[in-house]
Amino acid sequence: MISQPKTDQTDRDISTVTDRIEIRDVYKIFGRRKEEALALVREGKGKSEILERTQAVVGVNNVSLSVPKGSISVIMGLSGSGKSTLARCVNRILEPDAGQILLDGEDYTKCSDARMREIRRRRISMVFQNFGLLPNQTVIDNVAFGLKLRKVPLAERHKKAGEMLETVGLSEWASHLPGELSGGMRQRVGLARALATEADVLIMDEAFSALDPLIRTEMQDELLRLQNTLHKTVLFITHDFQEALRLGTKIAVMADGAVIRDGTPQEIVIDPGHDYVAAFTRNVDRARLFDAASVMSEGPADAQGGRFVLNDAGEVAGWQAPNGEAMSDGYLAVRPETTLIEIAGAAARRRGPIAVVDAEGKFRGRITDEALLAGIAGAKETMKGSRTDA
Amino acid sequence: MLDPEEVYIPLDRWIQVGIEWIADHFRPLFRSIRWPVDELLNVINGTLEAIPPLLLIALFGGLALWLAGKRTALFTVVSMLFILLLGIWLETLTTLSLIATAIVVCVIIGIPLGILCARSDRAWGIIRPVLDVMQTTPSFVYLIPVVMLFGVGTVPGAVAVIVVAVPPLIRFTNIGIRGVNEELIEAGIAFGATDRQLLWEIQLPQALPTILGGLNQTVLLAMVMSVIVAMIGAEGLGLVVLQGLGRLDVGRAAVGGIGIVLMAIILDRLTQAVAERDPRASSGKARIGAALSRLFGSGHRQAEGKLEASLDSKN
Numbered sequence: 001m002i003s004q005p006k007t008d009q010t011d012r013d014i015s016t017v018t019d020r021i022e023i024r025d026v027y028k029i030f031g032r033r034k035e036e037a038l039a040l041v042r043e044g045k046g047k048s049e050i051l052e053r054t055q056a057v058v059g060v061n062n063v064s065l066s067v068p069k070g071s072i073s074v075i076m077g078l079s080g081s082g083k084s085t086l087a088r089c090v091n092r093i094l095e096p097d098a099g100q101i102l103l104d105g106e107d108y109t110k111c112s113d114a115r116m117r118e119i120r121r122r123r124i125s126m127v128f129q130n131f132g133l134l135p136n137q138t139v140i141d142n143v144a145f146g147l148k149l150r151k152v153p154l155a156e157r158h159k160k161a162g163e164m165l166e167t168v169g170l171s172e173w174a175s176h177l178p179g180e181l182s183g184g185m186r187q188r189v190g191l192a193r194a195l196a197t198e199a200d201v202l203i204m205d206e207a208f209s210a211l212d213p214l215i216r217t218e219m220q221d222e223l224l225r226l227q228n229t230l231h232k233t234v235l236f237i238t239h240d241f242q243e244a245l246r247l248g249t250k251i252a253v254m255a256d257g258a259v260i261r262d263g264t265p266q267e268i269v270i271d272p273g274h275d276y277v278a279a280f281t282r283n284v285d286r287a288r289l290f291d292a293a294s295v296m297s298e299g300p301a302d303a304q305g306g307r308f309v310l311n312d313a314g315e316v317a318g319w320q321a322p323n324g325e326a327m328s329d330g331y332l333a334v335r336p337e338t339t340l341i342e343i344a345g346a347a348a349r350r351r352g353p354i355a356v357v358d359a360e361g362k363f364r365g366r367i368t369d370e371a372l373l374a375g376i377a378g379a380k381e382t383m384k385g386s387r388t389d390a
Numbered sequence: 391m392l393d394p395e396e397v398y399i400p401l402d403r404w405i406q407v408g409i410e411w412i413a414d415h416f417r418p419l420f421r422s423i424r425w426p427v428d429e430l431l432n433v434i435n436g437t438l439e440a441i442p443p444l445l446l447i448a449l450f451g452g453l454a455l456w457l458a459g460k461r462t463a464l465f466t467v468v469s470m471l472f473i474l475l476l477g478i479w480l481e482t483l484t485t486l487s488l489i490a491t492a493i494v495v496c497v498i499i500g501i502p503l504g505i506l507c508a509r510s511d512r513a514w515g516i517i518r519p520v521l522d523v524m525q526t527t528p529s530f531v532y533l534i535p536v537v538m539l540f541g542v543g544t545v546p547g548a549v550a551v552i553v554v555a556v557p558p559l560i561r562f563t564n565i566g567i568r569g570v571n572e573e574l575i576e577a578g579i580a581f582g583a584t585d586r587q588l589l590w591e592i593q594l595p596q597a598l599p600t601i602l603g604g605l606n607q608t609v610l611l612a613m614v615m616s617v618i619v620a621m622i623g624a625e626g627l628g629l630v631v632l633q634g635l636g637r638l639d640v641g642r643a644a645v646g647g648i649g650i651v652l653m654a655i656i657l658d659r660l661t662q663a664v665a666e667r668d669p670r671a672s673s674g675k676a677r678i679g680a681a682l683s684r685l686f687g688s689g690h691r692q693a694e695g696k697l698e699a700s701l702d703s704k705n
Contacts, residue, residue: 093579121582132577136595146581149591197581 019102020201020233021067021090026099028085028257031056034097047256059085060096061257067201070231072223074248076280078239082257087205087237091124092116103201121150125199129206131186133178139189140165140174146197157196164192167226184215188222195230204236208243220246241280245269245289253277265289269378287341287376292334295375296356296365308355314362316355333357336364340375343367413538420539427552428545430494435487443474450656458663465659469652478630478649485616485626485653488544492551492612493605500556500608501601504563505589514564521557529554529615533622547616547624555612562604566597602665609661613654627653 029037037056040049047058060082067073077083088094090101092109100107108119125146133142140161141148147157165171168188170181178186187207194202204223208216220243227234238244244251245265252262253276261268261277269289272278301307309326311317319331332354334343347354347369354367392398413420438446447470455463473482507514532550540546570593578592594601620628627649634643 088576091580093576117582117584119582120580124580126577126580128573128577130573132571132573134574134592134595145577145591149578149581149583149587193581203580 018068019066020069020104021235022100022102022105023063023065023067023086023090024100024102026060026063026086026089026096026101027058028060028082028089028094029056029097030059038097058082058257059094060089063099063254063257063259065252065259065262067233067235068250069233071249072227072234072236072247074236074238074244074251075254076238076241076244076248076251077254080256081254083237083239083254084205085257086254087203087235090203090235091120091126121146121197123199124201124203125194125197127187127190127194127202127204127207129210131178131183131190131210133186133189133193135177135179138175138177139170139181142178142189143192143196145193150197161192161196164196165189167195168192168222182215183211184219187211187219191223191226195226195232200233202232202234204234206237206239209238209240216243223247241284245284253280266294285341286378287344288339290340290375291336292338292340292343292356292367293336293364295340295371296336296367297371298365300363300366302353302366302368306353308353308363308366310363316357316361316363319353319355331355334367335359340372343372344376347372409535409538416539423549424540424545427491427495427548431487431491431545431548434490435484438483438487439480443479447471447474454656454660454663457667458659462656462659462663466656469656473649473652476645476649478627478645481625481627481630481646482649482653484544485613485628485650488548488551488616488619488624488626489609489612489657491548492555492616493609495548495552496556496559496608496612497605499552500559500604501563504560504601504604505567505593507560507564508567508593517560521560524553525557530618530621533619537622542623544624544626547619547622550619550622551612551615554615555608558607558611559601559604562607563597563601566600566604567593569600570596599665602661606658606661606665609657610654613650613657617650 027038027041029041031037031054033054033056037050037054037058040053041058041061045053047061050056050058063082063086065073065075075083075086085094089096096109099109101109103119103123108116111119134145137145140158143161143164144152144157147160152160162171162174165174168191170185170188170192173181173185173189178189181189187210190207194204208219211219223234224247226232236244236247238247248265250262251265251268252259253268253274254260255276260274261272266289268277269281269284269286272281300310306322307320308331309317309320316331316333318326318329320326331352332343332346332350334346334354334356336356336358343354354372356364356367358364441449447467450470451463451467454466473479503517507517529550532553536546536550536553540549574592574596575588578588583591616624616626617628617631620626620632627646630646630649631643634640634646
């Protein structure tokens with residue numbers, strides 16, 4: 001066990017730490033005979049055997065995960081997979097039974113109650129599946145809840161809460177009760193409440209799962225929009241793989257309390273690595289998930305003898321067909337982050353070779369028709385896993 | 391063989407001796423318990439009697455109107471006028487004081503105990519069987535130990551009323567707090583609430599309707615018991631009934647009974663109305679919050695207006 005020094009926390013240079021939260025070897029056991037069950041699970045005994053021998057349920061089984069700064073990390077799993085338990089270990093609503101959880105390098109699993117409250121009040125906030133709003137308090141008081149616990153004066157906390165309501169577009173509803181709002185609006189209140197404390201870590205536990213599909217998509221867009229300006233570190237829990245793909249910079253798939261696969265959405269779809277994960281990836285709409293960079297080939301020339309002509313600055317000047325005929329247009333140019341469905345749409349309207357060009361206009365590669373179709377169909381040997389952020 | 395006529399375990403003797411021993415050795419303790427009840431009773435009774443009857447009726451009518459609406463207000467005023475005209479006004483006030491005293495003490499004892507039970511399974515494990523016994527024991531059984539420990543009269547009567555009326559309040563407080571939505575508790579913890587904040591900001595406000603339901607039960611039990619304690623010399627409407635019975639004066643007993651029924655209905659309607667009120671109307675804080683947010687909203691708009699005006703003038 002590495003114990004963190006209690007002193008000089010403020011002097012520590014945290015700029016070198018890119019993981020805001022780091023979960024190390026965390027276990028959570030439910031039941032009376034925890035020690036016994038913990039010993040058994042460490043020996044590698046199965047969940048059902050441990051249940052039979054100790055009446056204890058393994059909630060989280062040896063999970064290590066890092067949550068990078070400013071990204072949305074998704075934990076995806078079906079009910080009973082331990083994802084919500086893990087999320088509750090992160091803000092210690094549930095106490096992990098073994099392992100460490102680090103916030104900017106500080107292990108807070110053994111810290112004092114006062115320190116933990118401080119972390120919850122200022123650093124880690126949470127959004128709940130069924131909103132968790134106080135039904136007898138107005139919307140603005142609900143948003144100001146975290147600040148009230150911190151004993152921020154009324155006027156100040158209402159000012160802050162008012163700003164947050166504006167951010168989520170509910171200023172008009174400040175003096176209403178949560179019961180008068182629709183589900184989507186209530187969750188916006190929940191989100192505003194979590195943002196009001198200015199915590200940089202947000203735990204979102206099935207935050208959109210209780211909403212209608214259309215509202216859910218709307219809220220996902222809202223979260224992505226907010227994330228563009230706020231750059232919070234989000235730990236998003238969901239049972240919906242599509243949602244995970246849509247939101248996640250990284251996805252960890254959990255089953256039976258353990259993480260069985262983690263990586264970027266593209267990595268997981270290309271190589272599920274596990275039958276259980278493959279069952280989710282089978283129906284993924286690859287054309288929307290993958291971008292030009294993932295199906296692009298290097299170099300300006302193709303096998304048929306056609307080639308892109310580049311100028312000195314590395315920009316595309318034109319296209320030379322296999323028969324030697326040169327043309328200055330008649331080709332398509334796409335960005336590396338353009339999705340396959342957009343490329344396919346453009347290609348259907350206008351046939352021609354496809355060049356991948358970055359934001360400065362420099363040539364990056366080309367996409368063959370075969371690669372495009374293979375990418376959409378999911379033939380994995382043709383694809384690269386990385387999402388390019390050019 | 392065991393003789394069915396014979397007593398082998400003289401439990402009655404033991405209890406007798408035990409209570410006598412307690413009465414002898416803890417007299418100062420019981421005196422000190424008696425004191426605040428006595429004071430409270432006197433203050434409440436003195437206040438009620440000092441108010442002119444018609445004014446008091448008007449006050450009750452107003453209270454009923456505010457809490458429960460026109461119909462209950464009308465019923466309250468008519469019933470109390472009727473009681474006044476029946477000539478049992480002072481007895482009714484005494485009963486009312488007895489109940490009010492008991493309610494105050496019940497709230498002081500019952501709600502903290504209920505909170506304790508909700509927070510600690512061990513405390514609930516101890517208190518629950520005690521409540522079971524207390525609630526199944528016929529209420530006049532309490533009269534004997536109360537007489538031995540506290541003597542006779544209205545104050546010991548109030549003590550007996552408290553003992554009988556407090557269990558539902560403890561139970562309902564416990565149930566109310568335990569029944570608070572788990573997600574709300576988690577929300578409290580997740581945003582850094584201390585135990586005390588969790589109790590005051592979340593558990594008590596959420597459990598309030600249930601606790602007030604318990605209070606309604608407590609009030610009705612206190613009403614019933616306030617009649618029974620006439621047997622140990624407590625004054626009030628119960629004594630009217632008891633005297634009527636003693637003298638075979640059916641008319642007098644019936645008048646006392648009518649007074650009791652009318653008071654019981656009034657108290658029930660009023661306490662129920664408190665329990666069932668619209669959460670927004672009952673929460674003064676929420677109203678202040680709403681008012682403030684309106685104030686802020688308009689302040690905001692004003693500032694924006696000024697900014698626009700100044701931009702306009704520059705152009």
